[in-house]
Each structure stands twice: as C-alpha cells, then as structure tokens.
Amino acid sequence: MDEQISILIIYTGGTIGMIKNPETGSLQPFNFEGIYDQIPELKRFNYKLEFHCFDPLIDSSDMHPTHWVQLADIIEKNYASFDGFVVLHGSDTMAYTASALSFMLENLNKPVIFTGSQLPLGVLRTDGRENFITAIELAASREDNTPIVPEVCIYFENQLMRANRTVKYNAENFNAFVSPNYPVLAEAGVYLKFDRHHILKPNFKNLKVHRALDRRVGILKIFPGITREYVHAIIHEAGLRAIVLETFGSGNAPTDGWFLEEIKHAVDHGLAVVNVSQCPAGAVDQGKYDTSLALKNIGVLSGFDSTTEAMLTKLMFLLGQNMEETKFRENLNTPIRGEISAD
Numbered sequence: 001m002d003e004q005i006s007i008l009i010i011y012t013g014g015t016i017g018m019i020k021n022p023e024t025g026s027l028q029p030f031n032f033e034g035i036y037d038q039i040p041e042l043k044r045f046n047y048k049l050e051f052h053c054f055d056p057l058i059d060s061s062d063m064h065p066t067h068w069v070q071l072a073d074i075i076e077k078n079y080a081s082f083d084g085f086v087v088l089h090g091s092d093t094m095a096y097t098a099s100a101l102s103f104m105l106e107n108l109n110k111p112v113i114f115t116g117s118q119l120p121l122g123v124l125r126t127d128g129r130e131n132f133i134t135a136i137e138l139a140a141s142r143e144d145n146t147p148i149v150p151e152v153c154i155y156f157e158n159q160l161m162r163a164n165r166t167v168k169y170n171a172e173n174f175n176a177f178v179s180p181n182y183p184v185l186a187e188a189g190v191y192l193k194f195d196r197h198h199i200l201k202p203n204f205k206n207l208k209v210h211r212a213l214d215r216r217v218g219i220l221k222i223f224p225g226i227t228r229e230y231v232h233a234i235i236h237e238a239g240l241r242a243i244v245l246e247t248f249g250s251g252n253a254p255t256d257g258w259f260l261e262e263i264k265h266a267v268d269h270g271l272a273v274v275n276v277s278q279c280p281a282g283a284v285d286q287g288k289y290d291t292s293l294a295l296k297n298i299g300v301l302s303g304f305d306s307t308t309e310a311m312l313t314k315l316m317f318l319l320g321q322n323m324e325e326t327k328f329r330e331n332l333n334t335p336i337r338g339e340i341s342a343d
C-alpha cells in the first residue's frame with residue numbers, strides 16, 4: 001500500500017487565520033489547535049497534516065528577511081519528513097516572501113504552496129477555506145511518486161502561480177494575485193488542471209538552503225518631475241549595493257543629462273542598477289527607444305520581464321552569496337528559478 005502523504009502547514013499570520021472577537025468585533029488570530037473546528041473538512045483528507053505556527057503571528061507588513069530565513073529553516077528541518085508544504089501568510093507581502101523563498105531554496109523538489117485570504121476563515125463568506133483546502137491538494141498532488149509542482153508557488157482564487165512571477169494587484173477582490181508575464185501553473189475548477197509544460201521539473205538533487213541575504217538594495221521608481229536631489233539622495237546617501245530602477249513602459253527613463261549622470265555615477269561606483277518596468281505586464285527592452293538606449297550605454301542592466309518583488313529579492317540573494325562580478329551578472333541575466341523569460 002502507498003504510504004500516507006504528509007503535508008506540513010506553516011502558519012505565519014495574516015487575515016486567513018483570524019476570527020472576530022465576539023466582544024470587541026475586531027479581528028484577532030485564532031488558536032490553530034482549533035483549526036479542525038474552523039474547517040471540519042480537513043478531517044476528510046487522507047493525508048497526514050501537521051501544523052507549525054509562528055510565535056508571535058505576523059501581519060505580513062511586518063515580515064522581514066529574518067522571517068524568510070525562519071521559514072526556510074522550518075522547511076529544511078522538515079524536508080525529509082514531509083511530501084509538501086503549505087505556508088499560510090498575509091497577502092500583503094506574500095509575493096516578496098514567496099519570491100525570496102524561491103531563491104533561498106535551491107534544488108527544491110517538493111511543493112511549497114503559499115496561500116492566504118482576503119476574508120478571515122472565521123467569516124462566513126471567507127475565501128480562505130477554498131484557498132487552504134486546495135493548497136493542500138496541490139501540495140499533495142503526485143504522479144509516478146513525484147510531486148507535480150516541485151516549486152514555490154502562490155495559490156489564490158483558483159489559480160496556482162509561480163511565486164516569483166506574482167504581484168498582489170487587488171486589495172479587495174478574492175483574486176488578489178496575478179502572474180502577468182508567465183502562465184498560471186494550474187487552474188482549480190472541477191478538476192485540478194496542471195499546465196505541466198510550464199512547471200519546473202524536479203532535479204532530484206539535495207536541497208540547499210541559502211540564508212545570507214543582503215538588504216542593501218533599494219527601489220527607485222521614476223516619475224515625471226523627479227528631482228535630481230531625490231535621485232542623488234538614493235544613490236549617494238542610502239549605502240546601497242543594488243537598485244531596482246522602475247522605469248516607464250519597455251524600460252524608458254528621462255534623458256536629462258543630470259539623470260544619466262547620477263545613474264552613471266552609481267554604476268561606475270559598483271552599484272548594480274537593474275531596469276524593471278513599472279508596467280505589470282511586458283518586458284524591458286533596452287535600446288528599443290533612445291530613452292532606454294541611454295541607460296544601456298551607461299551600464300544599466302536589463303531586468304527583462306521580472307516583477308519588482310522577484311528582482312529585489314533576487315538581488316538580496318545574489319549579493320548575499322558574495323560572488324564575483326561576472327558570475328553575479330550572469331546569474332542576473334539568467335532565469336535561476338524561472339523568474340524571468342530571458343534567452
């Protein structure tokens with residue numbers, strides 16, 4: 001007989017695990033020991049489910065790279081004993097945490113499915129129940145004794161997405177996340193329909209967890225009317241090693257002499273400046289217009305079709321590895337966890 005599938009559920013905090021305090025009416029985290037009362041359907045799974053709760057629970061706005069390391073540690077410690085992992089996390093910064101984990105967990109061969117909800121489990125119309133139950137199903141899905149989705153993913157409102165391709169784009173509707181530049185990996189309707197062609201293949205190597213993350217990174221979002229003082233302050237005062245330069249359209253920026261001088265100064269002083277578009281969908285194409293050719297000519301790197309969340313966490317990860325400049329650039333230009341479409 002097949003061995004029972006085991007899933008570790010890691011509850012970090014966020015709306016999904018809240019119930020209304022009957023006295024005050026405000027939302028508060030509920031004790032996960034009572035999870036089977038909240039979702040009795042869980043008992044019907046033929047899987048072994050175990051729970052690990054963060055203490056204290058964290059609203060995802062308070063998530064920090066040290067929590068990402070904590071999560072990676074829990075996954076590593078339990079990696080051999082479980083077939084898959086479900087991470088319950090607030091939706092606000094889920095795309096950052098899940099993107100970071102995708103880089104930190106090298107040679108991941110088991111599913112790590114993040115989910116959460118817009119309405120708490122303790123609310124009648126909650127989206128959390130379906131998200132949670134299906135996330136467990138997805139984490140447990142196997143074929144030929146191998147997990148179907150050996151990746152870090154986000155599951156929300158019927159869609160399974162590669163984590164490092166997602167952005168939170170809706171603060172109210174149940175479909176809170178999109179994956180604008182990569183197809184969804186599975187749709188959950190009557191059946192779980194996997195798009196196998198777009199799912200990463202397992203490599204059967206041993207999991208390697210990377211904990212070193214360099215926080216000396218920043219985001220510079222340009223806008224019409226941006227001042228030299230503002231750009232100067234970020235480049236000179238913030239002590240950064242890398243900047244995600246959020247540009248217009250396909251990677252375009254002002255051609256003012258002072259702007260290019262400031263950016264060139266950054267590049268010449270060893271900062272990695274990576275061009276990522278402010279448009280959620282589409283890719284940076286440096287050189288398509290004069291306004292991006294100028295950036296390319298001064299050494300700004302292309303972020304291709306990366307989300308800001310993925311590029312920021314990738315930079316933290318790559319800088320944390322203290323690799324040589326050429327290796328760093330090579331990694332930046334290559335999809336190391338399927339996070340960019342670059343050939």
Ligand code: ASP
Nearest residue numbers: 014015059060090091092
């Ligand atoms: N503020 C909550 C959080 O991100 C919202 C949510 O869970 O969706 O933790």
